[in-house]
Amino acid sequence: MQQAGVRQATAPVSVGGLLGWLALAALAPGAAHLRAGWRKTGLVLISCYAAGLLALLALWLLTDSGNLLGSLTADSWLTTITVGAGVLGLAWFVLIVHSFVVLRPGRLPQSGQIVAGTLAGLLAVLVVVPFGAVGQTVLTYQKTLNDIFQNNPDDDESPAVAQPKPDDPWAGRQRVNILLLGGDADDNRIGVRTDSMNLASIDVKTGNTVLFSLPRNLENVRFRPGTPMALRFPDGFRLPPDPGGGRSDLLNSVWEYADAHPEIFGGKQRQGARVLMDTIGYTLGVKVDWYALVNMWGFARLIDAIGGITLTVETDVVFGKYNEGLVKAGTRRLKGADAMWYARSRTNTDDYIRMRRQRCVMGALLDQADPLTVLTRFNKIALATKELIRTDIPRPMFNQLVPLALKVKNAKVASVQFVPPLINTGYPDWEKIRDIASKAIRDSAAKRPAVAATAPAAPTGSASPAGSASPKVPASPSPKKTPKQSSQNPLKGLTEGCGGAL
Structure with a gap:
């Protein structure tokens, strides 16, 4: 009789099958866990992923695109995006590694394990690349803005101007x-x-x-x-x-x-x-x-x-x-x-x-x-x-x-x-x-x-x-x-x- 709490999983029939589930997990976190019998974990992962996508879609649809892009140029948001990209990149890396483990590659022949492990490692690295690119781009953007636009312009060079206010950023100007x-x-x-x-x-x-x-x-x-x-x-x-x-x-x-x-x-x-x-x-x-x-x-x-x-x-x-x-x-x-x-x-x-x-x-x-x-x-x-x-x-x-x-x-x-x-x-x-x-x-x-x-x-x-x-x-x-x-x-x-x- 099967012991309670032990997760059952059918081993992938081939290296291609295992890698296919890993690729699907990279696009839809939790898919590999569901395949391996980790139902609760898989459902939580997929639910969080879907909720995140819906939140981003709602933000884009319900917010004026110009105001949204303007807000995202603030230093606080740029820093948040950079840190967030790093955290998500690490999370996706861990996701691929854990998905590989729960799919139980040990049931494959030894040669298949070597091939699957190598390709899974490459995939784990590849999924980090987009997040790294986003972080690097945002850092470049932030540095460029801070180099060109000064928080305190030189008073000897230009006249003082009113700072923006949340309720009226243009200070009543038409x-x-x-x-x-x-x-x-x-x-x-x-x-x-x-x-x-x-x-x-x-x-x-x-x-x-x-x-x-x-x-x-x-x-x-x-x-x-x-x-x-x-x-x-x-x-x-x-x-x-x-x-x-x-x-x-x-x-x-x-x-x-x-x-x-x-x-x-x-x-x-x-x-x-x-x-x-x-x-x-x-x-x-x-x-x-x-x-x-x-x-x-x-x-x-x-x-x-x-x-x-x-x-x-x-x-x-x-x-x-x-x-x-x-x-x-x-x-x-x-x-x-x-x-x-x-x-x-x-x-x-x-x-x-x-x-x-x-x-x-x-x-x-x-x-x-x-x-x-x-x-x-x-x-x-x-x-x-x-x-x-x-x-x-x-x-x-x-x-x-x-x-x-x-x-x-x-x-x-x-x-x-x-x-x-x-x-x-x-x-x-x-x-x-x-x-x-x-x-x-x-x-x-x-x-x-x-x-x-x-x-x-x-x-x-x-x-x-x-x-x-x-x-x-x-x-x-x-x-x-x-x-x-x-x-x-x-x-x-x-x-x-x-x-x-x-």
């Missing part, structure tokens, strides 16, 4: 304004020269975005009254010409100049970011919340990390000191270096065509950097991003920017380029720039087509768009007439005109 800068670093250049300047104004509810592109060669830049730069340059940013005839007093030189002259700020160092943010915010009539400075070569590595981007190059783009480089015309997938030179080169063209190309590259990145691509190439993207970005966005705010970025990807993204004939870069009409920016933001928020550039200016004292400042921008003298504006709408889709004739 829009967030982020200054996106392209840094044109050079071995022979001291400081930062920002040759690409775009302000993204984002509606926090809808994700509707207006991208304002400002030309690098904007002259007579005005500074907010009362600031140290305004006291130094009361009639606009103007310096004597360089020895070679060039100018170092254009908009793209503001950061560099402020960094090089700490005496203007009472000896405070690294004021370039703060000054440029305030200057562009004053020019457009908005409050700039944060900036992100993109290194051009890091940008190329980012494009390589996602596998390149597909672009239509309208005509051959020449680049290089001796015009030795060429990005050929046609529609194809460009690697990072070619995409960067397409966006950067001014050979045989001008700043304004380059600004349009930059807008096209941004649009291609927004369209083609889908979540699946980001996940499958995450480590490469993380390494490229670490070298790509310098920013003053606080680390806690990143949790809120993730769901906002997902909204932007599926929302209406328009752009305004402040280039001739819309404005005269030598003698800008500052009031007009502000009026166009104000209208573009209102129209983006209202989801209706923008009015033409020649529409009447808003009356003095009218309400400014949410998130904007309200100082009156002084008009500059206009010895030269600004070219007559067309009635063409200045607010365009981000990729409008991309792939068309120059």
Whole structure:
């Protein structure tokens, strides 16, 4: 008679049968235990596994995906995921080993035991690999975020910003304004020269975005009254010409100049970011919340990390000191270096065509950097991003920017380029720039087509768009007439005109 409590099991008839049950146990914990007669253990394992899957499914279905992903970027959650991956990996390893034992491989012939034991050991190691990969990826992600986004940004470099609150992470703001800068670093250049300047104004509810592109060669830049730069340059940013005839007093030189002259700020160092943010915010009539400075070569590595981007190059783009480089015309997938030179080169063209190309590259990145691509190439993207970005966005705010970025990807993204004939870069009409920016933001928020550039200016004292400042921008003298504006709408889709004739 069989003793009570002794589990009965029928030995697997072959090595293949035993390994098959082990493989099934790796996918459905408890299956091998049920086969071996360990009914209670098997049912508990399967029940816990099913309950875990259902809980994850419910969490995904019942929680907004953007908010969920944003929450998962918090340090506490990232640490929990890393530790959890390690614990689950160890648990799965133990599960495979114990499943092998309860299946009683000793009933197999000796040669079968050796084969089964070897393959079972390999399987036990293999099931740990996915958990290890998850833990390593999350650690890389966490380190990258903490390297780029600081918990306490340098007060000397950027203005203080309100920390997010659980009930209202945007502190009542309807829009967030982020200054996106392209840094044109050079071995022979001291400081930062920002040759690409775009302000993204984002509606926090809808994700509707207006991208304002400002030309690098904007002259007579005005500074907010009362600031140290305004006291130094009361009639606009103007310096004597360089020895070679060039100018170092254009908009793209503001950061560099402020960094090089700490005496203007009472000896405070690294004021370039703060000054440029305030200057562009004053020019457009908005409050700039944060900036992100993109290194051009890091940008190329980012494009390589996602596998390149597909672009239509309208005509051959020449680049290089001796015009030795060429990005050929046609529609194809460009690697990072070619995409960067397409966006950067001014050979045989001008700043304004380059600004349009930059807008096209941004649009291609927004369209083609889908979540699946980001996940499958995450480590490469993380390494490229670490070298790509310098920013003053606080680390806690990143949790809120993730769901906002997902909204932007599926929302209406328009752009305004402040280039001739819309404005005269030598003698800008500052009031007009502000009026166009104000209208573009209102129209983006209202989801209706923008009015033409020649529409009447808003009356003095009218309400400014949410998130904007309200100082009156002084008009500059206009010895030269600004070219007559067309009635063409200045607010365009981000990729409008991309792939068309120059």
